[in-house]
Amino acid sequence: MMCELCGKDVTFCKKVTIEGVQLAVCSECSKFGIESKKAPEKEMGPIPVVTQRLEIRNLRAKPKDVLEGMGKDELVEDFAERIRNARSSKGMTQKNLAMKINERQTIVSKIETDQMRPDDKVIRKLEKELGIKLREKVVDTQVAKGMSTSALTLADLIRMQKD
């Protein structure tokens, strides 16, 4: 059987009305049938809505992802103090500590005086060695203050559009 619209050889043809003419067409061509004649705008209608929704969803997802990304293991603000206190309470010198965590004393000194932020590796070693916590899960509101304003503005815009 041949599709009367595209000419493809198919086993089954649907009878549809296209532009007022009844044709036996393949399943692929049948979508150009009755539906498109009856209400072309209905066919077009849902698409922008879906696109819009997907866009909104994506925009929503982005700031959230950023928040989640930033929400984990944030170095505490008073890390220098915490390290200093923990070290002295254990009776360790900066040199002792530096040796234990395999870093140079100058690194420990800089971290303890807030001149340097320890990287993740050093943070983990300090936490383990001193038995303290230097990272905290930052809650959304705290993170929000530090995150890019553009992402927030975007999220706010979407919220406003929705309401």
Ligand SMILES: [Zn+2]
């Ligand atoms: Zn066809």
